[in-house]
Amino acid sequence: METKSIFTVSEITRYLKEKIDWDPILQNIAVRGEISNFVHHSSGHMYFTLKDNTSRLKCVMFRGKNIRLPFALHNGLKIVALGDFSIFERDGYYQLYVNEIQPEGIGSLHLAFVQLRDKLEKEGLFALERKKRLPVLPYKIGVITSPTGAAIRDILNVIQRRMPLSSILIIPAAVQGKEAVSSLVQALSLAQKIEDKIDVLIIGRGGGSLEELWAFNEEEVVRAIARCTIPIVSAVGHETDFTIADFVADQRAPTPSAAAELVTPDSAELSRHLRNLEARLLQSIKRKLHVYHWKLESLRQRPVLIRPQYMLANRQQALDYLREKQLLQIKERIKEKRAKLHLLVEKLNNLSPLAILERGYSVCYQGEKLVKSVSDLQKGDSLTVIMLDGKADCLVQDVRGEER
Amino acid sequence: MKRKKETSFEEALEELERIVQDLEREELSLNDSLLMFEKGIGLSRLCLAKLEEAEKKVEILLDSDSLATKNFVLEERSEEL
Numbered sequence: 001m002e003t004k005s006i007f008t009v010s011e012i013t014r015y016l017k018e019k020i021d022w023d024p025i026l027q028n029i030a031v032r033g034e035i036s037n038f039v040h041h042s043s044g045h046m047y048f049t050l051k052d053n054t055s056r057l058k059c060v061m062f063r064g065k066n067i068r069l070p071f072a073l074h075n076g077l078k079i080v081a082l083g084d085f086s087i088f089e090r091d092g093y094y095q096l097y098v099n100e101i102q103p104e105g106i107g108s109l110h111l112a113f114v115q116l117r118d119k120l121e122k123e124g125l126f127a128l129e130r131k132k133r134l135p136v137l138p139y140k141i142g143v144i145t146s147p148t149g150a151a152i153r154d155i156l157n158v159i160q161r162r163m164p165l166s167s168i169l170i171i172p173a174a175v176q177g178k179e180a181v182s183s184l185v186q187a188l189s190l191a192q193k194i195e196d197k198i199d200v201l202i203i204g205r206g207g208g209s210l211e212e213l214w215a216f217n218e219e220e221v222v223r224a225i226a227r228c229t230i231p232i233v234s235a236v237g238h239e240t241d242f243t244i245a246d247f248v249a250d251q252r253a254p255t256p257s258a259a260a261e262l263v264t265p266d267s268a269e270l271s272r273h274l275r276n277l278e279a280r281l282l283q284s285i286k287r288k289l290h291v292y293h294w295k296l297e298s299l300r301q302r303p304v305l306i307r308p309q310y311m312l313a314n315r316q317q318a319l320d321y322l323r324e325k326q327l328l329q330i331k332e333r334i335k336e337k338r339a340k341l342h343l344l345v346e347k348l349n350n351l352s353p354l355a356i357l358e359r360g361y362s363v364c365y366q367g368e369k370l371v372k373s374v375s376d377l378q379k380g381d382s383l384t385v386i387m388l389d390g391k392a393d394c395l396v397q398d399v400r401g402e403e404r
Numbered sequence: 405m406k407r408k409k410e411t412s413f414e415e416a417l418e419e420l421e422r423i424v425q426d427l428e429r430e431e432l433s434l435n436d437s438l439l440m441f442e443k444g445i446g447l448s449r450l451c452l453a454k455l456e457e458a459e460k461k462v463e464i465l466l467d468s469d470s471l472a473t474k475n476f477v478l479e480e481r482s483e484e485l
Binding site for chain 2: 135136137139147156165167168169170171172190267270271274275277278280281282284285287288289292
């Protein structure tokens with residue numbers, strides 16, 4: 001048998017490890033792949049597999065390194081991992097010890113931006129209902145910005161122009177660099193502390209790169225803005241720059257000058273508006289009074305008020321007329337009645353016995369009794385015959401019955 | 405959150421706008437019209453006074469504990485931030 005060297009497992013493992021550790025290609029190497037089997041251990045260390053179509057590679061990113069990641073890792077994320085290869089002796093596999101990760105396709109900062117934005121949006125931090133209305137007339141304007149930057153200059157100029165009488169309190173803060181996050185958060189909590197002295201807040205800075213504006217994308221700063229009970233306008237960078245602070249603030253302004261405009265009313269305009277309202281009030285009331293005046297005048301001009309005796313005269317006249325009419329009617333009636341009377345008198349006359357007597361007839365009485373029939377008579381009876389012009393006492397000589 | 409106890413500018417302005425509209429609609433009685441007119445003028449004067457009221461000051465916060473401030477003067481352009 002050939003004498004081949006026989007190694008122990010540990011020895012060969014160590015050999016392989018050294019080979020790898022000392023190979024310059026395998027150190028400080030960049031590897032591209034897709035994350036799978038991602039585990040974020042409670043220790044803070046991250047374990048995952050980088051894979052492509054045909055192979056897989058075990059990776060680890062210790063807490064010390066991964067804590068600086070601006071974005072979150074998850075399965076399916078395509079990345080470029082920078083790190084060193086070595087062998088995990090105890091378990092016998094090689095792995096990539098990752099120092100840094102770049103997302104594939106978009107910048108890491110951008111990815112972090114997107115992730116935080118989506119997370120906070122889900123929480124409802126950007127909701128319209130959360131946004132507070134800015135006061136129409138802020139007497140005290142707070143500005144959180146750098147006291148030496150370009151932003152403050154623009155803001156002050158605009159405010160002086162539009163509302164020269166409001167007072168401004170500057171709360172200085174660092175707006176970029178490592179101190180920015182804590183500086184901004186502290187400034188916000190200061191403002192909150194004196195909230196009854198501030199009517200509205202502007203937080204912002206002038207233009208810059210994504211890295212320079214980055215503090216306004218940091219979760220701490222954004223949450224501090226969200227927590228703020230004073231109406232707050234964010235004005236970070238230029239028109240096209242959008243930071244998460246912009247989404248969470250009550251209003252966003254594309255520039256610091258625009259923020260100052262948003263926050264202040266044009267007091268000249270307001271004053272004009274007020275005077276215009278006063279003019280309208282005056283107009284309305286004048287019109288109303290005019291209408292009533294006109295109504296009153298036209299009533300006052302009515303004849304009944306000017307010549308009230310007219311009313312009386314009219315009434316008098318009506319009365320006279322009625323009287324006349326009544327008189328006429330009475331006369332008519334009397335005439336009627338008279339005519340009737342005449343008629344009746346005529347009739348009466350005709351029926352009067354005297355008229356009959358006039359015609360030649362006579363009336364016979366036997367004593368008091370009227371004699372109408374010969375059968376009441378006997379020969380020798382006395383009879384009084386009444387004629388028109390007198391009476392004749394007679395004796396009955398003979399009685400004869402007549403057929404008619 | 406109410407900052408002032410008396411009527412704020414916004415409230416006064418809103419009410420004034422309402423009164424002007426009501427008066428212009430001409431449905432009010434003469435008595436009510438006169439009352440509204442008076443109230444409206446009062447509100448307008450109040451608003452105009454508030455516009456004049458603000459105290460013009462530019463200050464910078466010096467100390468976060470004592471909340472001391474001092475007058476702020478724009479420096480000549482130093483670092484561009």
